[in-house]
Amino acid sequence: MVFDLMNPEELIRPEGFSCSCGRQHRAEIRFLRIAPGALSEVTKALSVLGCSRPMVVCGPHGYEAAGKTVCSLLEAGGIAYSLHRLDEENGERIKPSEHAAGSLLLGYDQKCDMILGVGSGVINDLCKVLCTAAKVPCMIVATAPSMDGYASDSASVEIGSIKYSLKEKMPEAILCDTQILAKAPQKMIRAGMGDILAKYTSLIDWKISHIVTGECYCDLAADLVRDSLRRTVAVADGVRESREETVLAITEGLVLSGIGITFAGCSHPASGLEHYFSHCWEMMQLEKGKDSELHGIQVSIGMLLTLKIIEYLKTICPVMEHAEAAAGRFDEAVWEKNIRRVFPKAADGILEIEKQTRKNDRAGRLERAAIAIAHWDEILSLFQTELPSYEETKALMRRIGMPVTPREIGLTNREVIDAFVCSRDIRDKYLLSSLIWDIGYMEETTAMLKDVLYAETKSES
Ligand SMILES: [Zn+2]
Ligand SMILES: [Zn+2]
Structure with missing residues (x-):
């Protein structure tokens, strides 16, 4: 079947x-x-x-x-x-x-x-x-x-x-x-397109969690989501004129994502790091009493950032010594202080999640790092075969009138970095950022992301 x-x-x-x-x-x-x-x-x-x-x-x-x-x-x-x-x-x-x-x-x-x-x-x-x-x-x-x-x-x-x-x-x-x-409204249709495009990285995220943590995975639920993504991208150019075949493909894709989630028994087929960028931004705006941009628009920008992060990960060669050194440098008090700075009101709830999951514990972290490193070739091949490039995806989004940088939707570089760093903390879900933290590449990836963001800011001004 x-x-x-x-x-x-x-x-x-x-x-x-x-x-x-x-x-x-x-x-x-x-x-x-x-x-x-x-x-x-x-x-x-x-x-x-x-x-x-x-x-x-x-x-x-x-x-x-x-x-x-x-x-x-x-x-x-x-x-x-x-x-x-x-x-x-x-x-x-x-x-x-x-x-x-x-x-x-x-x-x-x-x-x-x-x-x-x-x-x-x-x-x-x-x-x-x-x-x-x-x-x-x-x-x-x-x-x-x-x-x-x-x-x-x-x-x-x-x-x-x-x-x-x-x-x-x-x-x-x-x-x-x-x-x-x-x-x-056009913006709502673009947002739906954005929520579909987000599936590029959510599917990768899910597979990685399956490899590293053994989270249950279902190829058929993944195929369902992947196939509707492919069909929607094929008619993406119709977004601008709200063409009915495009709206049909987007709607089917959105409903299929929901069905994929039900089949999988978890939200991971339709939501990975790119969604967590958005969840964090929304939480930050709520802390300030401000409204957020539409979900679908935010997650598509999160997806572009995730593609950039993946392009960086393709260039590294993780080893246990590096993971151990990062684990040695980890300071629980500094981590907690950062959570309290980014989410003053929601911090207690976030810290509670850590008490239950203990994802920051050294032994578990290094165990996961060892699995990821042992399977790095498999992870690399996911990055190489399952994803479009950052540039081509950005060009597609531009073509159909979508914003492509965090600044265009009013987010500061600081908010982007904070969302990336805290994404692994706000709920109990293993994300691409969790993997990056486990293998000890959080600082390097954050530095790379900062360079990208500052370069974008410069080219705009
Ligand atoms: Zn979504
Ligand atoms: Zn199944």
Whole structure:
């Protein structure tokens, strides 16, 4: 059975697939349509879920883009519903915060038997939280192909000034009408393209973690993500005109990423170091009470930085003496001070992760370094065969109007370096930066990255 020749709608068959990785893979989605005019199937999706009274949740943009049509389709089908509109306050965009989640919970209509979210990232996250709390199924009508969270069970939320990734119920029905999605703002389409491009490095990151830590790996889930990346890049030039075939490829890729995550049982096929650059930047902005750039835009810049880092790693020849020397220089107090400087509010939580994982312990570190060094040829061949070059990827992104440097999205060189150094600390996940730290090349890689950033700054001014 070949996953990469299947379309997303075939992948959700209820019996699932038995895979060569030894597991039975099943997506928890019961209805999926990615096509022009898919919105007209909203009442059909409802009956597949066995639900009769949805609570429609949307923001102002989602209401205009598709919410209105959803409501009239429900009315035409004789289906009662309640409508809960989240409004932007003081011109600020809706956030996945306690405030918005609280508003939804208080406004929850007990007569409803499902949640029908109409929107993109934030509405999707909030609806996952609500449907988990209310113990009802959730359907999502996508309004922008901007991120890969539609077919995923994780919700990104802000509690206090800290960003959390919560495990929630997954939407059981997803409708992606490409005619609606193609009308999304250009920036949202570019962001979706960015979240797809990020898969170049997330797939490498995952494989490395598998080699070094034995994290479970599934070739078929990787193929699924890799194949949709290839198909999307082939039509990337259509991003600028919001061409429908490009929007379709991006949307399929985003949904497939979510399905890949479900099959793999971890987020690693779709999120590696490039995503952690973005997570760190978001946390830094939250600490300062500022908004971040769109997720997909940030992760694509994280991906370019990761490609640069990989080009550097291709030139080194790691040995145990070097890893041991770096382990000898490691100072826990200095490390902790740095975390507290970069993330004043989130620091305690981050330090707690270290107490549980002990990734900084010398013995474990050197054990992982020894495995990585023993497998360096294999890692090198991943770098050489699976990735496009930094320059060609940057040129592609430029061509379709995407920003390509951290400065273009308002990030300072300091924030880039801090994100790289702290990426291995903010959650319990083995990343390319964890490997670099283990083999003792953190200082050298950071110095290289600084040179690249300062050269870019100079050439711009
Ligand atoms: Zn993403
Ligand atoms: Zn598998």
